[in-house]
Amino acid sequence: MQQPGRARLGGACTLLALVGCSNGGNGNGPDTTSTPPAATSAGPAAARIVIENFAFTPANLRVRPGTKITVFNRDSVPHTVTAGDKAFDTGNIAGDATATFTAPSASGSYAYICTIHPNMKGTLTVS
Numbered sequence: 001m002q003q004p005g006r007a008r009l010g011g012a013c014t015l016l017a018l019v020g021c022s023n024g025g026n027g028n029g030p031d032t033t034s035t036p037p038a039a040t041s042a043g044p045a046a047a048r049i050v051i052e053n054f055a056f057t058p059a060n061l062r063v064r065p066g067t068k069i070t071v072f073n074r075d076s077v078p079h080t081v082t083a084g085d086k087a088f089d090t091g092n093i094a095g096d097a098t099a100t101f102t103a104p105s106a107s108g109s110y111a112y113i114c115t116i117h118p119n120m121k122g123t124l125t126v127s
Ligand SMILES: [Cu+2]
Pocket: 078, 079, 080, 114, 115, 116, 117, 120
């Protein structure tokens, strides 16, 4: 007699799993670790630059000092993110690879290029 009811609860729980199911009676509730990843806090602590079709996106990025910036190279050829004064430099980022650098601690506007393709230009503003 209990089995049909449980099956129905299970189905509802599956549907509710995305928003959080508080049923958790039969041991497969994954709610014991209640520390969510910090993915939703897209605050000033992290930023990203995407390289695609030989262009930086966004071309103008504003971050806080010391922000970790992840660079995604979606092209099939290597690129770099290199500040004109070498305040930061990822070095070569292979095609379809990712690199990370840290924004300077000093406020200012940092123009950068790809040293392999110097016509690729962007600006990182630290403030
Ligand atoms: Cu390049």
